[in-house]
Amino acid sequence: xxxxxxxxxSDDEKIDETxxxxxxxxxxxVGLVGAASVAGAAAVYSGYRFEKNKHKDDTVKVLTEDxxxxxVPREEINDIKYQVRVLHTKGREGIKGKKxxxxxxxxxxxxxxxxVNACQSAxxxxxxxxxxxxxxxxETVNTPKYYMPKPCQHCDNPPCVSVCPxxxxxxxxxxxxxxxxxxxxxxxxxxxxxxxxxxxxxWQEPLNAESDKDKLYNVELNVPQxxxxxxxxxxxxxxxxxxxxxxxxxxCPNGVFYFGDENEDAVTNGTTKETVSLSELLxxxxxxxxxxxLGTKPRVYYLPPKNRIFDFKEGEKTExxxxx
Amino acid sequence: xxxxxxxxAFYREIxxxxxxxxxxxxxxxxxxxxxxxxxxxxxxxxxxxxxxxLHKGLGVTGLRDATSWGMYIATFVFFVAxxxxxxxxxSVLGLAGVTWIKPIARIAEIIAVAFAAIAGLVIISDMGxxxxxxxxxxxxxxxxxxxxxxxxVTTYFFVSLMLWFIPLxxxxxxxxxxxxxxxxxxxxxxxxxxINWVNHEKQFEIMHQAMxxxxxxxxxxxxxxxxxxxxxxxxxxxxxxxxxxFGPYFISGAFVSGTAAVIIAxxxxxxxxxxxxxxxxxxxxxxxxxxALVSIVYIYxxxxxxxxxxxxxxxxxxxxxxxxxxGHHALLFWGTQLLGLVIPVVLLLISKMRKPLxxxxxxxxxxxxxxxxxxxxxxxxxxxxxxxxxNVPVEWMIYKPTVTETAVTLASMILVLMIITxxxxxxxxxxxxxxxxxxxxxxxxxxxx
Numbered sequence: 226x227x228x229x230x231x232x233x234x235s236d237d238e239k240i241d242e243t244x245x246x247x248x249x250x251x252x253x254x255v256g257l258v259g260a261a262s263v264a265g266a267a268a269v270y271s272g273y274r275f276e277k278n279k280h281k282d283d284t285v286k287v288l289t290e291d292x293x294x295x296x297v298p299r300e301e302i303n304d305i306k307y308q309v310r311v312l313h314t315k316g317r318e319g320i321k322g323k324k325x326x327x328x329x330x331x332x333x334x335x336x337x338x339x340x341v342n343a344c345q346s347a348x349x350x351x352x353x354x355x356x357x358x359x360x361x362x363x364e365t366v367n368t369p370k371y372y373m374p375k376p377c378q379h380c381d382n383p384p385c386v387s388v389c390p391x392x393x394x395x396x397x398x399x400x401x402x403x404x405x406x407x408x409x410x411x412x413x414x415x416x417x418x419x420x421x422x423x424x425x426x427x428w429q430e431p432l433n434a435e436s437d438k439d440k441l442y443n444v445e446l447n448v449p450q451x452x453x454x455x456x457x458x459x460x461x462x463x464x465x466x467x468x469x470x471x472x473x474x475x476x477c478p479n480g481v482f483y484f485g486d487e488n489e490d491a492v493t494n495g496t497t498k499e500t501v502s503l504s505e506l507l508x509x510x511x512x513x514x515x516x517x518x519l520g521t522k523p524r525v526y527y528l529p530p531k532n533r534i535f536d537f538k539e540g541e542k543t544e545x546x547x548x549x
Numbered sequence: 550x551x552x553x554x555x556x557x558a559f560y561r562e563i564x565x566x567x568x569x570x571x572x573x574x575x576x577x578x579x580x581x582x583x584x585x586x587x588x589x590x591x592x593x594x595x596x597x598x599x600x601x602x603l604h605k606g607l608g609v610t611g612l613r614d615a616t617s618w619g620m621y622i623a624t625f626v627f628f629v630a631x632x633x634x635x636x637x638x639x640s641v642l643g644l645a646g647v648t649w650i651k652p653i654a655r656i657a658e659i660i661a662v663a664f665a666a667i668a669g670l671v672i673i674s675d676m677g678x679x680x681x682x683x684x685x686x687x688x689x690x691x692x693x694x695x696x697x698x699x700x701x702v703t704t705y706f707f708v709s710l711m712l713w714f715i716p717l718x719x720x721x722x723x724x725x726x727x728x729x730x731x732x733x734x735x736x737x738x739x740x741x742x743x744i745n746w747v748n749h750e751k752q753f754e755i756m757h758q759a760m761x762x763x764x765x766x767x768x769x770x771x772x773x774x775x776x777x778x779x780x781x782x783x784x785x786x787x788x789x790x791x792x793x794x795f796g797p798y799f800i801s802g803a804f805v806s807g808t809a810a811v812i813i814a815x816x817x818x819x820x821x822x823x824x825x826x827x828x829x830x831x832x833x834x835x836x837x838x839x840x841a842l843v844s845i846v847y848i849y850x851x852x853x854x855x856x857x858x859x860x861x862x863x864x865x866x867x868x869x870x871x872x873x874x875x876g877h878h879a880l881l882f883w884g885t886q887l888l889g890l891v892i893p894v895v896l897l898l899i900s901k902m903r904k905p906l907x908x909x910x911x912x913x914x915x916x917x918x919x920x921x922x923x924x925x926x927x928x929x930x931x932x933x934x935x936x937x938x939x940n941v942p943v944e945w946m947i948y949k950p951t952v953t954e955t956a957v958t959l960a961s962m963i964l965v966l967m968i969i970t971x972x973x974x975x976x977x978x979x980x981x982x983x984x985x986x987x988x989x990x991x992x993x994x995x996x997x998x
Contacts, residue, residue: 361937384784384785384786388784390690391688391690408684410685413617413677428612453677
């Protein structure tokens with residue numbers, strides 16, 4: 226039985242030998258071609274390395290999102306622009322390391338309402354739908370009237386966020402309170418809870434419902450706006466993402482708004498583009514916050530309307546009139 | 550209680566007469582069909598208003614950014630309030646051993662079930678995006694009182710439903726053989742729902758145990774639903790809502806509207822179902838006293854709610870109170886306080902006023918005023934926020950309910966009436982076995998003596 230098996234085995238060995246020799250030949254040839262191409266590639270690569278190393282010292286130190294200081298070659302820096310979809314998560318987190326703050330100088334406001342208009346056109350709102358509104362204020366009959374721009378106060382202890390049943394409105398780590406209108410169920414508990422009346426609701430189809438229909442929702446711009454959901458001031462989170470000042474701040478012709486980062490202790494005036502120390506600005510001008518006694522800890526500071534540079538004009542633009 | 554009572558001849562006699570009286574009304578007659586027809590047609594008309602709202606948005610209501618909660622929320626609070634009566638009658642009075650509540654306990658539970666069930670729907674009618682209702686369960690946050698409210702109102706509804714159903718089981722068993730001439734489906738339903746009840750001693754034991762657990766459980770539950778409802782307002786920093794007594798204020802008010810609802814229902818069943826033998830003048834006399842008591846407690850909380858801020862007159866409280874006392878809402882405020890609370894209490898102290906008819910009239914006033922009272926609680930505090938409402942169209946400043954909104958609100962009330970009608974017309978409205986047992990044991994005692 227064993228012989229029967231051996232016989233064919235020896236035949237196989239013969240075939241194997243011939244195969245083996247031809248394989249060896251082949252490998253030799255391939256080896257030659259391979260060696261040649263490796264040498265060529267090495268030459269090309271070393272050339273590339275040389276080109277690359279020309280700028281070896283040309284690096285930049287960059288602070289990463291998680292607060293690490295790293296060094297990267299200058300030409301490898303790419304500007305990142307988040308896709309709108311990515312913002313659904315990034316927009317909830319906020320911009321790391323920032324604490325946005327706004328200062329409103331009431332002595333400079335003359336009710337030009339450029340902030341209101343810029344905001345409404347950016348967020349696709351009707352003339353009577355407000356993220357920011359300029360109000361006529363008067364403390365007592367003996368004190369003068371003044372104009373007060375009123376955005377969302379972006380409270381650090383926001384009553385609106387506490388009461389939201391579905392996490393549609395939330396506080397980001399950079400201090401901004403946002404609303405996700407793809408989550409909002411329209412219960413309006415946040416409106417009831419907000420002492421600053423900062424929120425608005427879409428009681429009807431939003432202004433540009435038809436033309437915005439196919440746009441991807443951007444949580445940092447809250448566009449497209451949606452019927453049956455809340456909308457509110459976002460501190461122009463989309464502009465901050467691009468290192469630009471908020472729409473209202475840069476639209477003001479009168480230097481009313483300062484905006485900046487509390488961590489850097491610096492705020493920039495939207496009109497003059499002058500950057501000043503936040504703490505100094507607040508201290509020297511007797512800054513205050515609206516209804517601080519409620520414990521909401523607003524991120525918007527007001528400088529009192531003293532030494533006003535514009536006169537208060539009675540009855541100017543205080544009542545909305547339908548112009549269409 | 551000795552079960553031997555059930556085998557006595559006089560018990561059977563009593564049971565026959567009671568079940569004959571009560572089951573006489575359990576039938577689908579012309580009146581029932583016409584009444585349900587009217588309700589269905591009106592409901593359809595009102596639901597059309599709701600489709601308008603769905604299509605065009607909440608802008609079809611009078612609600613705007615300043616006053617963003619109106620009639621719907623007032624009706625929600627009113628419904629939750631009224632449903633609390635189930636707990637007061639069956640549980641608080643029942644556990645205290647009060648026996649006269651036996652014939653009206655089921656009426657109270659029917660009211661609890663109907664109002665609690667529809668309260669949840671009312672909340673949905675107020676939502677801007679009702680299609681996103683599942684988000685409450687998918688993304689619900691425990692910090693939000695709305696999530697607490699949804700949880701406890703749903704639980705309260707189911708426990709109330711059990712409190713209505715469990716004591717009904719023996720009645721279904723009694724009734725299923727006595728339903729000649731009724732539609733087949735009804736007989737079949739009785740057979741299924743009576744879940745093999747054979748009057749076994751063990752069955753009674755289990756039922757009493759289950760009832761005891763539920764009756765105890767429903768006390769904190771009922772307090773929770775209305776306290777949490779009051780917190781929807783009290784957790785906000787608005788003048789008029791920012792109150793520490795809102796929980797007890799709401800609960801004491803709830804008993805007033807609930808008791809009035811039970812009295813109205815009692816009167817209706819007594820006359821149209823000819824149940825004078827079971828819902829006697831004495832029952833009206835006693836529930837009239839309950840109404841007087843709960844109204845006096847509510848007046849006490851009203852005094853606290855208005856006198857204390859009225860004494861201090863903090864800037865925004867002062868504006869709110871001025872609007873209520875002499876301003877825009879004065880007529881409604883004094884109307885609800887006087888016609889719906891103070892005058893009824895004064896009248897209820899007179900024993901003649903606790904006879905069925907005068908008591909019914911008083912209760913109607915109290916009940917209607919209770920709805921307006923919720924309106925007064927919900928709407929005015931929103932009309933004067935801390936910062937002025939400016940640069941908006943005039944109709945955005947002051948809330949005026951629209952016809953559409955009223956129709957949607959009416960739809961919820963029609964639904965309540967439908968549930969009450971079905972539960973009271975297709976099932977015995979008076980607990981047959983309990984009344985028979987009560988009468989028989991009284992008779993037995995009398996015979997022994």
